[in-house]
Amino acid sequence: MPLDFSENNSNFNSCLTNYMPNNQFKKGELYSFITGKASTAIARNLQKKFNAAGVKITIEQWSVLYHLWKEDGKSQQELCNATFRDKPSITRLVDNLEKLQLVKRVPSDNDRRINLIYLTRQAQKLQEETMELAEATLNEALEGVPEDRIDICKEVLQIVYDNLR
Numbered sequence: 001m002p003l004d005f006s007e008n009n010s011n012f013n014s015c016l017t018n019y020m021p022n023n024q025f026k027k028g029e030l031y032s033f034i035t036g037k038a039s040t041a042i043a044r045n046l047q048k049k050f051n052a053a054g055v056k057i058t059i060e061q062w063s064v065l066y067h068l069w070k071e072d073g074k075s076q077q078e079l080c081n082a083t084f085r086d087k088p089s090i091t092r093l094v095d096n097l098e099k100l101q102l103v104k105r106v107p108s109d110n111d112r113r114i115n116l117i118y119l120t121r122q123a124q125k126l127q128e129e130t131m132e133l134a135e136a137t138l139n140e141a142l143e144g145v146p147e148d149r150i151d152i153c154k155e156v157l158q159i160v161y162d163n164l165r
Helices: 009-019 028-053 059-070 075-082 089-100 122-143 147-164
Strands: 103-107 115-119
Touching: 009 103, 028 059, 028 122, 059 075, 059 089, 059 103, 059 115, 059 122, 075 089, 089 103, 089 115
Parallel strands: none
Antiparallel strands: 103 115
16 A cells, blocks of 8 residues: 555644654654565565566565675674574574575684685575665655655664764
8 A cells, every 4th residue: 555645645634743842743753654564565676576487585685695695705704793583583684694505704814713604606606696686675665755855864864864873
């Protein structure tokens, strides 16, 4: 169901007029929208595109690959930090990516307790296709949103993130 931000939408107007001091939305309304509906819709859409294209990975696995495409050879702790996941979740994701022969663990030369995660050639071949699908998903999600509004949204979300780090 498309989101209706028009002046005729009583729910939207109620949200705007019943704000808390400091010009914030009612407790929970903005948070649930930002972290819930939009994020879930984008993830579901991208997963559908992966499935339709025959890409046999989950969005969670893709997020790990994405960070390795940016910088190959990260430790599992670095992947935890980059993806905002806990150690057991990253361990499970890396285990499954290894089973799919998309990554390999290599002991660190400096510290044998640390495994560095490297992409395989098979994972490198997925990069272009999955990034194109991700770009198409974001373009679809942002269709009709003026660029200046996108910039404002990015700025606000960055401030929120920085405030809570």
